Amino acid sequence: MKDEELSRDRSRRAILLIAKSAFAATPHMEMRRLAEGLAKAKPDFTVHYALTEQGTPSLFEGLQSLVDAQMDSVLIVPLVLPMEPSFSNWLKKSLARWQLSDDRRWPELSIAGDIASSALMMALIDNLMENSEILAASPAKRAAPEGSLVPAQKRRVLVCEGGSCNSAGADAIWNHLRNQQERQKLRVIGDGTMTAKSTCLGPCNLAPVLQVFPEGTYYCGVTEHAVDRIIKEHLLGGQIVDDFAYHPTGRKQRLRNSCMEN
Ligand code: FES
Numbered sequence: 001m002k003d004e005e006l007s008r009d010r011s012r013r014a015i016l017l018i019a020k021s022a023f024a025a026t027p028h029m030e031m032r033r034l035a036e037g038l039a040k041a042k043p044d045f046t047v048h049y050a051l052t053e054q055g056t057p058s059l060f061e062g063l064q065s066l067v068d069a070q071m072d073s074v075l076i077v078p079l080v081l082p083m084e085p086s087f088s089n090w091l092k093k094s095l096a097r098w099q100l101s102d103d104r105r106w107p108e109l110s111i112a113g114d115i116a117s118s119a120l121m122m123a124l125i126d127n128l129m130e131n132s133e134i135l136a137a138s139p140a141k142r143a144a145p146e147g148s149l150v151p152a153q154k155r156r157v158l159v160c161e162g163g164s165c166n167s168a169g170a171d172a173i174w175n176h177l178r179n180q181q182e183r184q185k186l187r188v189i190g191d192g193t194m195t196a197k198s199t200c201l202g203p204c205n206l207a208p209v210l211q212v213f214p215e216g217t218y219y220c221g222v223t224e225h226a227v228d229r230i231i232k233e234h235l236l237g238g239q240i241v242d243d244f245a246y247h248p249t250g251r252k253q254r255l256r257n258s259c260m261e262n
Contacts, residue, residue, distance in 0.1 A: 012072040014046040014107070016062055019079045021054040028055070034079075046071070052080075052091075052171060054178045060098060060224070071107040083114035086166050094169050153192030155235055160209040162200030168207035176224045177210075180231055193235050206246060206255055219244045221255040 031049040039047040050062025186193040206220030
């Protein structure tokens with residue numbers, strides 16, 4: 001194989017390091033440093049990082065950029081401890097869902113083993129112990145805490161993180177909503193919107209579910225596209241988005257086709 005062909009072939013293999021959240025600059029720098037260090041150690045791979053809950057690039061965005069770059073394979077390495085089964089399920093289901101909704105050729109995806117079961121874990125802990133820091137025996141008394149501002153926001157969005165919603169991609173919905181909240185400054189625009197995760201909100205078979213207050217509107221079968229419309233039309237425009245809204249009827253309801261197509 002010629003050098004040029006070899007380098008083209010090599011550039012199509014990627015490693016995607018994933019962590020859960022990073023908003024501040026320091027954790028981003030940490031992830032970047034890890035990715036750069038790995039890229040030096042593995043020159044045959046393109047190395048990126050992404051975040052699954054809060055912060056950018058999100059996992060969805062990170063994967064999209066590797067699909068855009070026409071990678072042949074992507075090895076996803078979760079830097080997550082402990083690796084909860086629900087996280088692992090969510091990851092596999094989200095990857096399958098994203099591939100199904102995108103007609104382009106996707107790279108072959110694989111997921112590395114979890115950190116806790118690595119044979120090198122004990123060596124890592126040993127190494128960390130060598131760099132431990134002794135804390136002062138009796139920390140200096142801290143000043144009395146200041147009071148807290150009572151939030152002025154009138155709107156609240158609850159994103160269900162119960163089992164059914166998690167399996168249906170609730171983390172991706174949460175991640176997308178939080179990123180849009182930052183980008184569009186939703187906390188301070190209009191009525192002001194706060195967001196929070198919740199346990200089961202009730203209509204599990206209509207997952208993933210979120211609820212918008214003060215109206216208490218349920219949105220079910222929510223996708224990233226639905227979140228964009230809910231932000232624009234409901235949170236900022238004050239109009240319930242009937243394409244995704246479910247109102248109590250006293251009878252069992254199924255996901256509408258429009259939800260599954262969006
Ligand atoms: S798990 Fe989300 S509504 Fe029950």
